[in-house]
Amino acid sequence: MKKDIILCGVGGQGILSIATIIGEAATKAGLHLKQAEVHGMSQRGGDVQSNLRLSTDQIWSDLIPQAGADLIISMEPMESLRYLAYLSPKGTIVTSSKPFVNIPNYPDEAALNSELDALPSVKKLDIETVAHECGNVRGANMVLLGMAAPYLEILSVDQLRSAIATVFARKGEDIVNANLKAFDAGVAAVQPQ
Amino acid sequence: MKKLLLGDEAIALGAIHAGLSGVYAYPGTPSTEITEFIQGHPLTKERGIHSRWCTNEKTAMEAALGMSYAGKRALVCMKHVGMNVCADAFVNSAVTGVHGGLVVLAADDPSMHSSQNEQDSRFYGKFALIPIFEPSNQQECYDVMAKAFEFSEAIKEPVLLRVVTRLAHSRAAVEIGEVRDTNPMNPSTDQWVLLPGIARKKYEVLLGKQAQMLEAAEKSAFNRVEKGGKQRLGIIACGIAYNYVKEAVGNDANILKVSQYPLPEAQVKALAAENDALLVVEDGQPVVEQDVKALLGAGYPVKGRLTGDLPRTGELTPDCVCRALGMPAGPAFEPAQNLAGRPPQLCKGCxxxxxxxxxxxxxxxxxxxxxxxxxxxxxxxxxxxxxxxxxxxxxxxxxxxxxxxxxxxxxxxxxxxxxxxxxxxxxxxxxxxxxxxxxxxxxxxxxxxxxxxxxxxxxxxxxxxxxxxxxxxxxxxxxxxxxxxxxxxxxxxxxxxxxxxxxxxxxxxxxxxxxxxxxxxxxxxxxxxxxx
Missing domain, CATH: 3.40.50.970 (Thiamin diphosphate (ThDP)-binding fold, Pyr/PP domains)
Incomplete structure (x- = not known):
């Protein structure tokens, strides 16, 4: 089994923390992993992405081929569309619904939403508001990870929860619990009612 | 024991474990994380490994050469354009030769993610007439350091280690090996004064070592031949290009993996003899493609970036490698309509x-x-x-x-x-x-x-x-x-x-x-x- 994931957003939104947690869970589960990151200039408020590949077998390329990604996990709705050519026709987009507008020519929001809604499998959520409701204003990325969790398949929700506990352990129990709460809210948001 | 490391971090840890006494560097994407990793490693403090940033790549290269003169192992790290800054010291370090192992790391940036050009540092290695290592993955980044230092000391020459952004900034699990001691202080007793009369002799010595460097590349464990292709196409896959080729064809191809130079010419000729055409897959500029064309002559078909089978510029991708191998792309979504560029910008409040x-x-x-x-x-x-x-x-x-x-x-x-x-x-x-x-x-x-x-x-x-x-x-x-x-x-x-x-x-x-x-x-x- 293998899962190819594109993590994306705007520099500074915290996509690398999501990658770190998935990486921790994958390592503990004994999976093969490759994760290509963006460092340097583009981190300054520009578009950023990370190619994350998980597999039970050896992984060769650090990059995901076009139409190869099982999942796009995006901190920003327009950014989720930037990598559309990389999404498998059977793949899913899990994204924040709230635009991050730091450019003058940001597309019309209604048009952006209708383009997203026309795709076969998209999960959108105002992750910042949900994080706020959880009392964890900096936990939007954990809400997003929770939304993506049921689609990861190669890792269970419990494995991801345990990785969150490990990654945030040095910051204390309160931070661990706040992040788990945000994560759980994300999981709940995509579960069938 | 396995650790999840960036290519840069694997190089850093490999260097420390190979008995490094000093890293000399000026920050530059995608090489910066090597020195930062060394700065933060407990052995650096314990062993007193030099790791403070230098003023530029030239001062870094020269200080590292001084450490090598004193008999210790030194690493110089820079982005590709830093090679231009240190070129005087770098090229002449091949003429003086080295004493303690000296590894020069150049991190190239094909696609210019954070750079003003995509020059290929392998040209510098050839220019200086020294061996080049080009690891294909994070494990080789770690493993190559011990070999590179050993080989540098064996042939008394600096060696160039070349990586590209995609390897420098990609993470994978790496099996960690033994930790070697640092070298004792043991200054060189050779003549390093490059007055013309001495430089001429030393240059002859450098030329005399070329056969030994080539033989090492022919026998290198980092270079290998894989057979199994049904088509009569030989693929030369350099450094990280090997991964894209393997992703595309698995075991169904005739591959010469190249991660140590000078180019193993006998292996290239053997691959050419067993096939009807060669495809050279390399990230960066068509360095090997040009050499292979020269080696095989105009009559033998050699495909690559110069022939347009692969794009002339930009980093390799699994997709362009598949196209070069004639493998059709499957169905994909059309590019999105509601999309605007989002260039990097100065921080608010800067x-x-x-x-x-x-x-x-x-x-x-x-x-x-x-x-x-x-x-x-x-x-x-x-x-x-x-x-x-x-x-x-x-x-x-x-x-x-x-x-x-x-x-x-x-x-x-x-x-x-x-x-x-x-x-x-x-x-x-x-x-x-x-x-x-x-x-x-x-x-x-x-x-x-x-x-x-x-x-x-x-x-x-x-x-x-x-x-x-x-x-x-x-x-x-x-x-x-x-x-x-x-x-x-x-x-x-x-x-x-x-x-x-x-x-x-x-x-x-x-x-x-x-x-x-x-x-x-x-x-x-x-x-x-x-x-x-």
Missing amino acids: GHRDVYGALREIIDEMPDARVFGDIGCYTLGALPPFKALSSTVDMGASITMAKGAADAGLRPAIAVIGDSTFTHSGMTGLLDAINENSPITVIISDNLTTGMTGGQDSAGTNKFEAICLGLGMDPAHLHVVTPLPKNIPAIAQLLRDEIAYEGVSVIIPRRECIQTAARHAREAAKAKASQN
């Missing part, structure tokens, strides 16, 4: 913004003004909303290009350079300008750090006024200002006054980078909390 706020006023008032830029976060002043820069070429070129333009009669000629770039390569140019009292206005935008690469120490912090005065600046035309939005009118007025002066002016807007300021505040709060 002092460079206020510098450009003032400069924009000047440019609007004086359409003949030209602003010569330099390399750093402030290069983003070229983009909207500032659109302030006319040029950005290489480290330090702002001051010297402004001088040359002023020599030609251009007025006003303004240079914008950061603090770290100024000490890297701007000081010598300023001396030229001062010696001729050139009519230029130099802005040293000092944010007290090397910002673009993530906030490393800047060599000249707290010394800029002294440096400028020491170079002979007239104190009446040397000013320090604080770049804040409220000060923009005053800075603009100062610029007008100094532009009117027909001689060298230096204005130093100084305010800490907001990223490092936030980090320092966090560290201070942490330190206070642990005290209480």
Whole structure:
């Protein structure tokens, strides 16, 4: 089994923390992993992405081929569309619904939403508001990870929860619990009612 | 034991475990994380491994050569364009030869993710006539360090280690090996004085080692042949290209994997003899493709970047490698419609913004003004909303290009350079300008750090006024200002006054980078909390 994931957003939104947690869970589960990151200039408020590949077998390329990604996990709705050519026709987009507008020519929001809604499998959520409701204003990325969790398949929700506990352990129990709460809210948001 | 490491981190750990005594480097994407990893490793403190940042790549290369002279193992790290800066020392280190193992790491940036060109450092290795290692994955990044140091000491030559961005900044699990001791102090007793009479002899010695280097590459465990292809196509896969080839064809191909140079010519000829055509897959410029064409002659079909089978520019991808192998792409989504570019920008609250706020006023008032830029976060002043820069070429070129333009009669000629770039390569140019009292206005935008690469120490912090005065600046035309939005009118007025002066002016807007300021505040709060 293998899962190819594109993590994306705007520099500074915290996509690398999501990658770190998935990486921790994958390592503990004994999976093969490759994760290509963006460092340097583009981190300054520009578009950023990370190619994350998980597999039970050896992984060769650090990059995901076009139409190869099982999942796009995006901190920003327009950014989720930037990598559309990389999404498998059977793949899913899990994204924040709230635009991050730091450019003058940001597309019309209604048009952006209708383009997203026309795709076969998209999960959108105002992750910042949900994080706020959880009392964890900096936990939007954990809400997003929770939304993506049921689609990861190669890792269970419990494995991801345990990785969150490990990654945030040095910051204390309160931070661990706040992040788990945000994560759980994300999981709940995509579960069938 | 396995550890999840970036390619850069695997190189760093491999070097420490191979008995490194010093890393010498100037920050540059995608090489920066190597030195940072060494700086943070417990063995660095325990063993006293040198890891402080250098002023530029040339000082780094020379210091590392000095450490090698003393018998210890040294690593020099830089981005590809840093090779241009240290080229004099680098090329001549092959002529002196080395004593303690010396590994020069060049991190190339195909696709120019964070760079101004995509030059291929393997040309430098060939130019200097030394061996090159090009690991294909994170495990090889770790494993190659011990081999590279051993080989460097065995042949008494520096070796070049070449990686590309995609490997430097990609993470995978790496099996960790044994930890070797550092070398004892043991200065060279050889002659290293490159007077012409000696240099001629040493150059002969270097040429005499070429056969040994080639033989090592032919027998290298990093180079190997895989057979199994049904088509009569041989694939030469260099460095990281091997992964894209394997992703595409698995075991169903005839592959020569190349991760150690000089190019193993016997293996290339054997692959050519067993197939009807060769495809060369290499990231960067067509270095091997040219060599293979020369080796096999015009009659043998060799495909690659020069023939258009692979794109002439840009980093390799699994997709372009599949196309070159004639494998059809499957169905995919059409590109999105509601999509806009999102270029990087200066942080909100950054002092460079206020510098450009003032400069924009000047440019609007004086359409003949030209602003010569330099390399750093402030290069983003070229983009909207500032659109302030006319040029950005290489480290330090702002001051010297402004001088040359002023020599030609251009007025006003303004240079914008950061603090770290100024000490890297701007000081010598300023001396030229001062010696001729050139009519230029130099802005040293000092944010007290090397910002673009993530906030490393800047060599000249707290010394800029002294440096400028020491170079002979007239104190009446040397000013320090604080770049804040409220000060923009005053800075603009100062610029007008100094532009009117027909001689060298230096204005130093100084305010800490907001990223490092936030980090320092966090560290201070942490330190206070642990005290209480």
